[in-house]
Amino acid sequence: MTDPNLIAFLDRxxxxxxxAIMPHFRALDSVENKxxxxxxPVTVADKASEQALRALINSHYPDHGIMGEEFGDEQTDAENVWILDPIDGTRAFISGLPVWGTLIGLVSGGKPALGMMAQPFTRERFAGDGTRAWYKGPEGERALKTRACAEIADAVLFTTTPALFKGADRKAYERVENQVRLVRYGCDCYAYCMVAAGFVDAVIEVGLHPYDIVALIPVIEGAGGRVTNWEGGPATSGGRVVASGDARLHDKILETLNR
Incomplete structure (x- = not known):
């Protein structure tokens, strides 16, 4: 069982x-291009958020490592490493859309052990430790559970945009998209949380970094789903990723992608 002190620290x-973020949302701040x-894009909110996260981790767990999108790596050979994306979905953030979130993940012994997506505008948090997952927000608190969906033809599928898929990857992705009941684009980390909450059945992505996915793995797996790369292996390193709410669907998506 996950240390309750770490779970409380996740909320902190x-x-x-x-x-750090909310004073800048819908404030029309300047945007840099990395x-x-x-x-x-990167904003002052991205940087302020990651600086705040790093300061807390360094003060409370100085022996832990950190990998962050904006300020690089610290002690990543440590047993416990925090993987941070201060604003996942910066394009949505600068567009005024509330489908971005802060991703906070903890890798222990090389495996995702704890994760949270926090959305301060909607006041929602989706968290998990790989064995259970939970929601806190305006609706109160409840356990998260994926829904049953065994067939691609019955699935609701999300991806950021088909434009990210190139060459053979685009053809592989389209083999899945052409079969699903409903496909929607965008939503970044929010789409993965909707898998955990049982509203979406799968997300397929390419080009992810560890900070884009590590925090979401314990949430989806804790809710009963699966997250792997396209070959069915660990998704901790990012790259080409599939997240599904039902293991039967996951296997069929992998088979279709690799056909």
Whole structure:
């Protein structure tokens, strides 16, 4: 069972990130572009959030490592490493849409052990430790549970955008999309949380970094789902990822992607 002190600390981290972010949401702050080609936005809110998270971790768990999107790595050879995405969905953030979130994950012994997606605007938190998952928000508190969906034809599928899939990956993705009941685009980390909550059946993505997915793995798996790479292996390193609420569906999606 996960140390209750770590679970309480997860909420403290989320509180800290939310206080750093919310003064900047829908405030029309300036946006920087991190990419040398294309557009990869970062805001003062991203940086302030990660700085707040790092300060708390360093003060309470100085022997723990940190991997963050904005400020790099610290002690990543430690037994326990925090994986941070201060704002997952910065494009949604700068567009005023509330489908971004702060991702806080803890890897212990190389495996995702604890994770949370915190959305301070909607005041929602989706968390899990791989064996259970829970929700806190305006609706109160409840356990998270994925829903049964054995067939691709019955599934609701999300991805950020089909434009991310190139070449053979695009063809593989389209083999799945062309079979599902409903497909929706966007929502970033929120889509994964809807898998855990039982409203969405699968998410398929490519090009993920560890900080995009690690925090979400214990949430979805704790709710009864599966998260792997396209080959069926661990998704901790990111890359090409599939998250499903039902193991039967997951196997069929993997088979279709790799056909």
């Amino acid at each position: 981290l989320a509180d800290s990130a939310g206080k 990419a040398s080609a294309g557009f990869d």
